[in-house]
Amino acid sequence: MINPHDPSHTQRISPSMNKATGYSILAGLSGIFFIIAIPSVPPFWLFTGLWGFLVPFFCGLFAIIAGHVGRFRGRRTGGRGKALLGIIVGWLLVITCMLVWLIAIGIIAGIAVLVD
Incomplete structure (x- = not known):
């Protein structure tokens, strides 16, 4: 029988206890799903417009933060x-969303210049 109060007893922590890595991958996959779903499913594009790219942006931010926490705990x-x-x-995800927003702003600015 193992005595839990014995200082020589070391508990091995399994990799499944690092939940931050799982959350990081889940957030990344959710963001990828939304990036694919926005242009391919018309209701996403019609009802959300460019604001729909905020969801993958925040999923990417959460994946970055949770990934760094998981990497620290992974040691x-x-x-x-x-x-x-x-x-x-x-x-x-963050870079893709920023590029989409910059392209949209550039198109809107280009059209505004052409209208004047």
């Missing part, structure tokens, strides 16, 4: 590779 518990995947997907 002790494992799962650093999944956390890095969440960080990379999060940054790709």
